[in-house]
Amino acid sequence: MDRDLRRHGRELLTVRQTSGARLAGRRQPLPFVACTLAAVVVGVSLVSMNADAFRSAGSFDLRAILLTLVRVDDPLSLFVVGIAVLLVCGWAERLMGGARTLLAYAVGGVVTSVAGLTVGAGESHLFPTVPLGEMPVTGASPLPALLVVAMAASCFAGALWRRRVRGVCLLLAVTMFLYSASASDLFALLALPVGLGLGMLAGGQRATMRVQRSSRHEVRVLLCALTAITAMGPIVATLWGSGAGLLSVYGWLSYDPIVVADGVVCVAGSALVPCPDAASFSEVQAHAGWIAVLPLLVLLVAAWGILRGQLAALGVAMAVNMLIYAGMSALFIVWEPDTLALLARVRGTDADGVWQTLVGFAVGAVVPLGVAVTLFLSRRAVSVAPTSKALRTFLTTVALAAAATVAVSFAGGLAAADHFSPRLTPETLWRDAPLRLLPPSLVPGEWVHAAPATPLAQALWYLPPLVFWLVCVAATVRLVMRPQSVRADEDRARVREMVQRGCGSLGFMATWPGNAYWFAPGADAGFAYRPHGGVAVTLGGAFGGDRGRPEIGAAFVEFCGDNGWTPVFYSVDDAAADALGGLGWQRTRVADEAILDPQTWTPAGKKRQDVRTATNRAQREGVLAQWVSWGTLALGDRVQIREISEGWVADKSVPEMGFTLGTVDEAADPAARLMLARDASGRIIAVTTWIPAFGAHGLCGYTLDVMRRRHDAMNGVVEFLVGAAVEQLRADGCTMLSLSGSPLAPNRVDDGEAPSAVDRLLETSSWLLEPAYGFRSLAAFKKKFQPDLRPLWMVYPDATHLPAVALALLRCYVPGLDVARAARLAARMRRSRRSSIARV
Template sequence: MSTAVVFRGSVRGLATVRRLPLTLALVVILWVLGAVSGSLINGPGQDLLDQVGIGLAVEPGPWWSIFTSAFFASSLVDYLACTAAILVGVGIAERVMGPWIALAAFIAGSALSALVLVALVTFGTDASDQWLSFLGGEYVVGAYGGAAAALGCSTAALEALWRRRLRTWLLAATLMFALFVGVAQTLQALAGAVIGILAGWAVQSLVLRRRAGSLHSSSLRETRFLVGTVVGVFAVGPLLTQLTGTWEVGPLSVVSEVMLQASPDADEVQEACNNDTNCVTLQGIVGVQSFGAAILTLIPVLLLLVCAEGLRRGRRLAYRLTLVIQLYLAAVTVLSILQYVYDPDVTLGDDDFAYLLLYAVPAVLAPLIIVALLLVNRHKFRVESSDAGYRVLGRTSLILAVAAVIFYVAFWFIEGNPGRSTLLDLAGQLTHILVPFPVPFVVALPQGLLSTVLYGLGGDIIWLCILVLVLNNFRRFRMLASDPAADLGHTRELLHDGGGTLSWMALWDNNQYWFTPDRKAGIAYQVHNGVALTVAGPFGAEEHHADAAAGFLKHCSNLGLIPCFYSATAELDAPLLPRGFRKLEVAEETLLNVQAMTFKGKEWQNVRTALNRADKLSIKDHWYNYPEMPPGIRAQLAEISEEWVADKALPEMGFTLGGLNELKDPEVLCCVAVDDAGLVHGVTSWLPVFSQGTISGWTLDFMRRRTTGFKGVMEFLIASAVTHFKDEVPHISLSGSPLANAGAGAGEGDRSTLDRVLALLGNALEPMYGFKSLAAFKSRFQPEHRTLYMYYQDPLALPSIGIAVGSAYLPGLSPTQSAGLLRQMVAKEPAA
C-alpha cells in the first residue's frame, strides 16, 4: 500500500471523527467498558448485571441502571448490533441536530424506553401474559432504545419527504423486530422509536413552529409506500425469526412455519429414506438438505419483497399477487390450527389455549389485516403493464410449470418411485415444486437421481425465473394514448401557441404525451427505468405552464413513475421547488442576439475567415424545407449522415439530438452549403420556436459536414443563419450541448450521485461525440448563456434517473456496445 493511499485514508478518518465525534465516542465507550468489564464475549457477569442492567424481576435494579444499561451488551454479537444501532441512529441524529441535542436524545430515550419496558413487563407478569411474563426475571442491556429515540427525534429537522419516509422505516423496523423476535431489547427499541418520534413531532410543532406536513398533497404515493412497507415487513420478519434461532418469542414468530420451507433434520431424512445411505447422501447434495433447499426457503421472502416494490409503484399485478399470497397464508394457518385442535392425541389445557391466543390468532390476523388494507386501498393500485408484458409472464410461467410436471412425473415413474410412494405423495411432491410456500401435509421424499434433482432445484429455477419476469413486468406500461396520431397532431397545435427553444423536439419519435384537462398545455416525456423523463418543459400558452408542471406530477404519481424534468429552464422553479424538487445543471444553452451581430472585431476573425473562404470557393447557403429539397441534395445529406454515424463506435443518439428523420418535418428549415458543382459540404437544421401563433425564434439541431469539405463550413452555415434570421426574429438558439458540463460547478464533496453518473457518461461519450468540443465551438459566436436544468424530487431515485438519461440518449445499444460504454465510463483516461 502506497504512502499516498495511507495518507488519504487517514485524512478521511480524521474528517469522519470531526463530523461525528459524539457517535464515535459512544462506540468507543461501549467497547472500552465491555473490554474492561470482561463482558465482550458473554456479556456482563451476574454481579455487574445486577448494577448496570434494567431489572425485569420482581425487585427492579438500581435507579441508575436505566442510564448505564445503554453502555453494555449481552454478547459479542449484541455488541456488534449495538454498535450498528449507534452508528445509524446517533450518527444521523448528530449530523442533523448537532452533538449536544443528539446526546440528550440518546440519554433521555434510553431512560424513558427502559421505564416503558419495565412497565410493560410488570403489567404482563401481573396479567399472566405468556409473552411479557416470559420476559420477566432477567436483566436487559443494550443501546437500542436510545439509538432509536435519537433517530426518531432527528426526523423533526428533516424535510417533509425524508421525515415521513424515515419515520415509516423506523417504526416498521422496530415493530418487525418486536412482533417477530419479541425479546426485551426489541420492545425497548420500539418504545424508543415511538418516544423519539413523538418528541420530534413536539419540537417540530411547538418549538420550530413548522407544520408536520399533510399527507393529502402526496397521499397516493405515501399510501403506496406505506402498504408496500407493511408487506415488506411481513416478508422479512419470518426470515428474521429463522435467523435468530430458538430465542424468538414474538407473537408473529410462528408465521415462518407456514411461510418458509423448513429443511428436515438428519433423523427425518433418515426415516424418509428408510435408512438408505445413497438416498441420504443424495438429499444432502441436491435434495431437501442442499443449497437449493436453502434458496427455496428464500423464495417466499423474495416474492413478497417484489410484491412490496410493485405496490410502491402502484402495480395491479403486485396487488393481485399479494392478495393471493396473504389469503393462502391465512388459509394454511387456519388449517394448521384446526389440525392441531382436532388431533385426537392432543388434549388442550389452559396453557394451550393461552398459546393459541398469543401466537396462532396473530398469525391468522396478520395476513387478513394486510388483505383488508389492500382491499380498502384497491383503487390506488391501478397501474397496468402492457398486454405483451402480461402475455410473456403468463406464457413463460405456464411453460415452466407444465415442463416441470411432465419431466418430474416421467422421472418419478422411470426411477421406480411408485413402488415406494403413492400417487398422493406424487401430488404433494409436485406442490413442493410448484408452490413456494409449505404445504399443510407431509409427503414422502423421492428417490432416484433425476427426480431428486428436480425436487430439490425445480422450484428454485421456476420461481427465480418468475421473479425476474415479474420485475420486468413492473417496467412496462400499457399504452396510454388511445389515438397516438391525434395526440401528435394536438401537440403540434399547442407548439404553435408557445413553448421553449427545445419544445419542437416533442414531435420526435419515442415520446408520449400528457395534456392538462382543458388540453391547453402539454408535456412530452419518455419512460425509461421507471422514470418519466420530460423533453424540456411544458408547451402551449405560457400562462398554462405552471399548471401543466403540477398536473404532470399527479399523472406520474398515478402511474407510479418518478417525475424528472430534463433540459428545462428556470421557469419551473416556481411550480416545482416548493414541492420539494431539486435542480441540477445539465447543459448551457447558447443564445445569439442576431439583430446586434455584425461579425466585426478581432473575436470574429474565425467566422470572417470562413465566410471569405466560402466566397472564394463559390460556396453558397441554400435554404429548404426537406420535402422541397432537390433529390440530389437529399441523397448527399443521407450520404454525409451515414458517413458520420459509421465513424462512431456507438449508434446515433436520440432524445434531444435529432437525426436525418427529424429533418423531414415540413416546418423545419435546412441550411445547406453547396458549391458550384452541386457538392454539399455541410448542413444544419433549424427548429421553429413559436409564441402566440407566430415564430419568435429558431433552434439549431442537426449539424453534419462532409469530411472532405472545406474547413470552416460550420462557421459559415451558422453565420449564414444569423444573416438569414436577422430580419425575422430577435434571437436564435444554438441549443445546449448535452452532458458537456455535467459535474461542473460543484466541489468534489458537494457533487450528487447523479452529477457523478452524468459526468462519467459525458466523459465516456466525449471521444465519440465531442460534446465539450461542440460547446467550445459554439462559444466562438459570443453567445449569451442560459442554464438548462434537470428537476428531480427524490434523492433515492438518482441512480434510476441516471440510467434513464443514458437509455434516452442511447436507446438502441447492443450488449457489446453497452459493455464497451461501461468500460469507457470506468476507465481512468478517456479513449482517443
C-alpha cells in the same frame, strides 16, 4: 435601458460566479456528540465482553440500565451498532443540536428501559398462558435508544424526512416485535412514543392527527418501504425459528414436515405416513426452509419496481401478498397443534401455546391482506404501465415454469414411484403434483400422502419448487428492471426527437409520463393526449416539423372519431388555434402565458422594483444562484429539493396535480434545468425547474415549470431566481423565456358581452382552487416581471360537450379522479375557501 441591463447582468453574474468557490470551501462541522457516543459504546462493549462485573447488577438497577445503553456483547453487532450511532446521532445532532441528542439518547433510553421492564412484568402476570414476547431481564440496548433519538429528531425535520423517519421506524419496530418479539424488540416498540414525546418537549414540532399529503413520488417511497419491510418479516421469523412474537408462526413455515425418526422417513402431521414415537428426530433437508424465502425475494424486487412507479410491480406485489393470505388462511384451517409440537421436537424448541399459535395464524393472514389492500388503494401514485409484450412474456414464463414443474413432478413420480413410502399411484400423483409449486416447508403435513424415502425421490421433491421460484424471481427481475418493459418508452423517444424539430413553449411536456400519442401518417407531426370518459384532451398543440399544417388537426379529429372520443385541444397558442380554425369549432381563453425576451428584458422601472430588491437582498445575505441539471446534483442536494417539495405538498388541502403542472420528478429529465438558491451555509432554500422549448432552428429558450421555497427562505427568493434565469439564458443566446401559463386565471377581455358558460365555469373553479393552489396569486407574481401576455386557448366542438370536458380536465390534473372523489375534493376546496375568507 442598456446601462441598467448590463449593470443588473453583472450583479447576477457576480453572484453566480462566486457560488462555486464559496460552496467548495464550506465544511460541515464534525458531529461531536455522535462521535463521542460511538466511542463510548465501542469502548464499553470491548471491555464488557471480558468482564463479568458489567452483568452483575439487577435489572431495575439504574447502573445496569445505563450500562446496557452503551454495551453490545457481539463483535459483529458492535460494528453495526457503531455505524448506526454515527449515522443516526450525527443526523440528529445537525437537526436539534448536541445537547438534545445526548438528552434523547440517555434520558430516552432510561425511560424506555423502565417502561419495557414494567410492561414485561405486567404481561407475564396478566397473560401467562399467551406469551406475546420474551420477558426483559435488563435494560434497553443501544438500538432502542437510537430509535428514541431518531423519533425525537424527526420533530425538528421537514415534512419529507419527518414522515419517512417515523414511517420506517414504526414499520421496523412493529415488524420486529410481531415476528421476533425479543426483549430488545419490546424496547424498540416503546421507544417510538418516548422519542416522539421527548422531541416535542425539547421544542420540536408537535405531532398532529391530520394526515399530511404526500406527492406521488413520496407515496411510492412509502409503499416501497411497506412492501419491503413486511417481506423481510418472514425472513426474520425464519432466522429466529419459532420465535416469541405473535407472527412467529411464519418461523414454523421454515420447518420441513419431511423428517427422519430413528432412521425412518416420515411426515409430521400426515395420517398416511405418520411419525412413530422415536427418541430422535432430524430433518431430511435442514435448509429446505430457505426455499420459502424465494417468494419474498419476488416481493423485494416488486418493491423496487413500485418505487420506480411501475404498475406491473404493483400487480406482482398484490398477487404475491394475496397468495400468502390464501396460504396462511388455509394453514389456519388445516394445521393441528400436534403437528406443531412434533416440529418443535424436531428443531429442539418448545412449542408456543395453542392460543398464541392460532391467533398468530389469523394475524399472519391479515397482514398480507392489509398490504395488498393498501397497495390497491394507493395505485394512483403508480402509473407507469408495462408493454403488452413484457407482460405477456412474464405471464408466459411463469405459466410455462408452473406447467413444467407439475409435469416433471408427475412424470418423475411415476418413474420413481417405488422410491416413495408408501408407493405413489397415478391418482395420488395427480392430486399432489400441483403442491410441488409450493416451497416444501409450506406444504402442510396433513396434505402429504407419501414421503420421499431415497435421494432420487428427495431430488424430485425439493428441486422442482426450487427451480420454479427461481424462475419466478428471474422473470420478475426482467419485468421490473428492463427499460424495454415500460410502455410508451419507444414512443416517448420518438416524441423527444420530434419536439426538437418544433413545438410550443409547453411542447416538451408531451414527453412526460402519462400521455398517449398520435402520430400523423405521412407527416412530421403528432399530438400528446389523455383520454378520459370519452374525451381526448391534448396537451398543447401539435409538435414536430409539420405541426403548423392545418390538416394535422383534422386528421387527429378523425382519429378520435374512429375511437369514439370527443377531441379537445387544450392550452394551444394563437398559431395553433388559428390552424384549427378550419374545424369551425368554439374556443375559449383558459390561461395567459407570460413571455420574456432574455436579450432585451431589464429589471429597470418602478413596476419591477421587487426583482431589483430581491437581487440586492440576495447579495447582502450571501444567497447564491446555481444553474444545474439534476444529474450533476449530489445526493444530499437531491434530498433537500425533495424535502422542499414535500413541505409544499403537505401544506395543500388538495392532491398534487399533474398534466400541465409538473413536479420535481420531471426535473430529473436530462434536458431540464434547475435554478437553485443556496444560503450562506450552502443549504438549498429555493428551487425553480425549467423545461426546454424548441423552435424551427433548435433550442430557443426555457419554460418555468416548478417553483418551491422553504418557509424560512428570504422574501423575494423566487424573483431572484427568475432574474438569474433571465441572465443565464441571455448568456446562452436564448431568445425566449416563458413563465408558463396561469391556469384558470386568464385576463378575460371585457368586450361588453356577458361571460359565456365556460367562462363562468373557469371563474368558479379559479375561486375554489385559489386557497389551495393560488393560481391568481401566481398570475399576479408573474406580472411583476412585466411580461408579454399571450393567450392560451381551449378549442372544443360545442357547449353541449362542456360537462364531459370539465370532468375530463379534472381527471387530467388529478389522476384517478372519479365522481365520488371529485365531490369530496370540491367539499375540501369549499372548506379551504371559507377558512381563507375567515382568516382575512
